[in-house]
Amino acid sequence: MTMSTAAYLRVSTGQQSIDQQHDAIAAAGITPDRVFTDTASGRAGSNRPGWTECVGWLRNGDHLVVVAVDRLGRSVREVATALHELTTRGIHVARLGSHAAWPPPNR
Numbered sequence: 001m002t003m004s005t006a007a008y009l010r011v012s013t014g015q016q017s018i019d020q021q022h023d024a025i026a027a028a029g030i031t032p033d034r035v036f037t038d039t040a041s042g043r044a045g046s047n048r049p050g051w052t053e054c055v056g057w058l059r060n061g062d063h064l065v066v067v068a069v070d071r072l073g074r075s076v077r078e079v080a081t082a083l084h085e086l087t088t089r090g091i092h093v094a095r096l097g098s099h100a101a102w103p104p105p106n107r
Contacts, residue, residue, distance in 0.1 A: 005063045007032040008054050010071045011039050021067045028096050030065055040074070060090035067096045 007030070009021040018037050025032065036054035040047070058064060064086060066072060072093075073079040086093050 003061045003063060004033040004059070005030065005065060006054055006058055007035045007065045008051065008071060009035065009037045009067070010048070010050070014039055021071075024067050024096055025065060032065060055085075058086070058089070058091050061092075063092045063094060065094050065096070069095050 007022075007025050009018045009025075011018055011021075016039075018039075022035070034054075034057060036050040036057070038048045038050035054064070069079055069083075072082040083093060
């Protein structure tokens, strides 16, 4: 099985730039196969088409990189739900700055 790496980048407003998050992933030496982005309001539960596409693209054994865990959701509940759903599907989630090894070990 071939494993893929995706990056999910999110900003809260159109006045913010995704570039800083993209640059941080590149500076860490990570070259994702796909990059998914959203500009979503600060409201929990807001529509995030990039996230929906990302979750649909990821498969068992794939890796998801985020610059910070709060990019996965706008509330503790959203973040916890996202992490649970991804790990239950066998998707490795890594955030920059964590002590997670990159590249992640093979399963």
